[in-house]
Amino acid sequence: MPTLVRKSLGEYRRALIGWTVGLCAFLGMYISIYASMMNDPETFSKQAIAKYPGAFKDLMGGMSDIATGRGYLQAVAYQLLGPLLFTMCAAILGNRAIAGPEEAKTLELTLTLPIDRRRLLLERWAALALGLLAVALVTLAVATGASSAAHMEVPFGGILAAHTGLFLLVLFFGTLTLCVGAAFGRKQVALAVVGVWGVAGYIVETMGRSIDAISWLRWLSPVHYYLDGRPLYQGWPYGDYLVLLGATAVLLMTALLAFERRDVGV
């Protein structure tokens, strides 16, 4: 493994462990509630669900089949909270690549090493991607284990497809944070961009289903390419995932070009 990737992973280690533990605890707890819910079918009966406002149900991805294993797993893990938490993790790590060290002024000495800037950025990104992949793999195992322990009867293929989408989504947002940080060198700017694009993208994707006026905006939402194909139900939405990957590649190229020509630490 290249020195800088290893070094960056070492720097991310504590954060990675913390976020992995947190995400696993979240998934384990929420998924295990399913079993007790099944003992009390009243909670999520058709009549109970009908009482929720329509907009809320839209935001939560419909909730029409929340009493089934698949519907519940989608609603609690893959719809909102899972992506939200994992994206926060990706944004925090993405900021550790360039903007964080630059603000802390530790980047200056790294830049004066005999490494060109492109390689520095690529290796930092590789460490970010590997770190997120590690978190994704562990959480995939926990999601699979917990859902089978709760007798949700969701096939592994569906979980794997949904979890891959989740990984691609957070890789996109992590790369976005890194890219804005590489271009401007400010953590707050990067977090603001990710926050606005992420939240607006989520709202547009979920509410846009029933509001025509903003429906076309869904194409601009990264969340669209994660949610629209319903991978937990329908398996791999290859086209959507390729869009996420392609957008990530474009962001990475932008980061390389922006970082290459910028004054650092000014």
Add this chain to the structure above:
Amino acid sequence: MTAVVETEGLTKFYGARRGLEDLTLEIRPGEVFGYLGPNGAGKTTTIRLLLDVIRPTSGRATVLGAGTRDPRVRARIGYLPGELALEGRERARNYLQFLADVRGGVSRGRIDELAERLDADLSVRMGELSKGNKQKVGLIQAFMHEPELLILDEPTSGLDPLVQQEFLAMVREARTAGHTILMSSHVLAEVEHVADRVGIVRAGRLVAVEDIAALRERAVRHVELHFDAPVPRESFDGLPGVRDVVVQGTSLRCTIDGRPDALIKAAARYTVVHMVSAEPDLEEIFLTYYSEEEGRHAHAGA
């Protein structure tokens, strides 16, 4: 011999603010070059340009025969940043090892040897290092790979006097080994004992480049002479290079520019019982440069 550092019309503006303007400078192999100026004069800007941390607005610079954009050349440079930041839970020794690996390795025991000389504890986590110890770690990483060119930005800040002495010894050793050193400071006293030449930068412009020996020659000296009997003031009037003469009974105080020869010859006619000559104050001559330059600017502006 080709210059180790060569700049031509090197200019850097931060937006409308001038960082450095039209710097043309040559640093020769094997010399210690003191780069002097008050804070904010453009010293750090110059250094960051040489290391490609920032990019020039115009002009060009070569370091060790290559353009500053060539990353390979940086393996042969040791750099101590002016604002050295070391953070995190990593231990200083591991960080140094990482830097050494990226630069292509250092000879065995070199890090420990330097740590011992500077009395630095490398088992401490970097975020917990004191300011002085951070500076020591910074010096170790700059010197450890025995680079051909050392670029040190305010190297002695935060060091106690004993460590400063050790640092100066390290600089001299590097020069003996044929390496070149560029060190910046805002006070001349910090570099005058090791530097061969000094460049003086002010408000983004290089004002003067001087040989330290020549500077010393021209330095201002305060001299006090005591005689066995009162001396007439007239004997000391109009001596070349002697000014501010004050005679009080048997003692005489004056300031000499450059050589003390005329004063000594004049005083030799009387019986001198005691003589005090302060160390040449290079700081003073250094400051004259500033005020002259300032005068010229004021004049040009009027």
